Amino acid sequence: LIRWNVFWMWDAYNRYTMIPMNLLSFYKLCYPIDFSKFERAKDFPLLLEDKLLRFFYFFIGLYYAFDIVMRYLLKQLTSTSCDIISTFHHIASLPVIYSMYRLNYLPGVISLPCTFHAVICAIRNSPILDYIYTIFLLFCQYATFQQPFAKIKEYRRLRKTLWFLLTSVFLMGLYSC
Numbered sequence: 770l771i772r773w774n775v776f777w778m779w780d781a782y783n784r785y786t787m788i789p790m791n792l793l794s795f796y797k798l799c800y801p802i803d804f805s806k807f808e809r810a811k812d813f814p815l816l817l818e819d820k821l822l823r824f825f826y827f828f829i830g831l832y833y834a835f836d837i838v839m840r841y842l843l844k845q846l847t848s849t850s851c852d853i854i855s856t857f858h859h860i861a862s863l864p865v866i867y868s869m870y871r872l873n874y875l876p877g878v879i880s881l882p883c884t885f886h887a888v889i890c891a892i893r894n895s896p897i898l899d900y901i902y903t904i905f906l907l908f909c910q911y912a913t914f915q916q917p918f919a920k921i922k923e924y925r926r927l928r929k930t931l932w933f934l935l936t937s938v939f940l941m942g943l944y945s946c
Contacts, residue, residue, distance in 0.1 A: 791881075827870070857936075872923055882902065
């Protein structure tokens with residue numbers, strides 16, 4: 770039986786990108802755009818930091834999609850409860866990543882959970898980091914209910930996809946995955 774495991778590749782990616790991605794997100798958190806200057810989401814500027822985050826998100830989505838396919842081909846989608854939850858997490862993450870990729874502007878509160886995910890993947894088995902990640906996710910979800918995001922279609926789509934991601938994170942904590 771061949772066991773699909775390219776964790777080394779995912780681990781290396783997270784270790785090398787966690788600092789630049791989180792610096793970008795914290796920068797965006799500290800220096801948001803003035804939303805009152807724009808009438809529609811399509812008018813939001815596509816800033817350099819958004820382009821860089823999209824670049825990182827592209828590879829995250831690519832890895833998740835490839836991982837799901839390989840697990841399926843090697844019949845490892847449902848080997849253990851953690852395999853099921855991890856697969857669900859990856860499937861739930863793809864629409865979130867896609868929704869974030871399509872946004873012209875990624876506010877810091879929305880980009881932070883995705884970038885902080887690299888920290889919890891690089892520094893494993895740290896409950897405090899897991900709690901911080903969950904808090905960031907909850908703040909991200911909360912932000913999508915606030916103005917101006919609540920009335921913008923692209924951010925409402927993100928809000929819908931985040932429920933599945935939150936469910937997968939809750940299950941990972943519940944089953945200690």
